[in-house]
Amino acid sequence: MLETVKHVVAVASGKGGVGKSTVTVNLALAMAAQGHRVGLLDADIYGPSQAQMLGIEPGTRPTMVDDKTMRPIEAHGLKMMSMAVLVDIETAMVWRGPMVSGAFQQLLTQTGWGELDYLFIDMPPGTGDIQLTLSQQVPVSGSVIVTTPQDIALLDARKGIEMFRKVNVPVLGVVENMSTHVCSSCGHTEAIFGEGGGARIASQYDTEVLGRLPLAMSIREQVDGGRPTVVADPDSEAARAFMAITARIDEQLGGQQRQDGPSISFGE
Structure with a gap:
């Protein structure tokens, strides 16, 4: 079902808690805009969040095109698929690696995506089974690494970049989330998690900083409410940053033809 998808973009992080899912949904909406x-x-698979972020009502289920193909759920102009629309939200996915990889493959290949210019994949944190399954079986156009300026987050972001390099998936760039905080009372700007980390890691791996996003309560409130920033406040600084990032992604990939899937290469 991916023959009609021009570009697959994996959005990943080396660790949880850096705002990867929030960044992913806003990038998808910005690209659609x-x-x-x-x-x-x-x-x-273990912690799906995109259904809530897109304001999809709990209990919503996809309809079937045929015995093997699901119609994606549509929200805010996006086509979306997630474990959250296949099982009850309270259900804990107590699965081993092969079952998780199998579920991911089903979500990816048994969804009738139709004609798409971009399919964004909100990857789980880390460098495990799903990352390897994706790189082995899907023609990924490129990856985006989300990190914060914090040293420990940068350490894990490096692992994410190394993983994509080992499986020959191009790294399009780094998004530095929670880059600065602007005090709502006095307007003072402070780099709570440090500064310059995104630029250092981009320089080390010969890639680029696609953008820097502020640490803002509004971004969190908007995704919690099912209307991410790009939809809820399209004229905000954060929304403009998301738009600029997707414009750069499109600049890198827009003129490229679909490539064959990458091959695993764990050389010395």
Whole structure:
């Protein structure tokens, strides 16, 4: 079902808690706002969050095209698929690795995505089974690494970049989330988690900083409420930052033709 998808973009982080899912949904919405046909796959089998972020009512289930193909759920102009629309939200996925990889493959290949310019995949944190399954079986156009300026987050972001390099998936760049905080009372700007980390890691791996996003309560409130920033406040500084990041992604990939899937290469 991916033959009609032009570009697959994996959004990943080396660790949890850096705002990867929030960044992913806003990037998908920003790309759609620029006139592209966009899908969003929530690949976090254990902790899916995209259904809530897109304001999809609990209990919503996909309809079937045929015995093997599901119609994606549509929200805010996106086509979305997630474990959250297949099982009850309270259900704990107590599965071993092969079952998780199998579920991911089903979500990806048994969804009728239709004609898409971009399919964003919200990857689970880390460098495990789903990352390897994706790289082995899907023609991934590129990856985006989300990190915060914090040293420990940067350490794990390096592992994410190394993983994609080992499986020959291009790293399009780094998004530095929670880069600065602006006090709502006095307007003072403070780099709570440090500064310059995104630039250092981008320089080390010969990639680029796609953008820096503020640490803002509004971004969290908007995704919690089912209307992410790009939809809820399109004229905000944060929304403009998301738009600029997707414009750069489109600049890198827009003129490229779909490539064959990458091959695993664990050389010395």
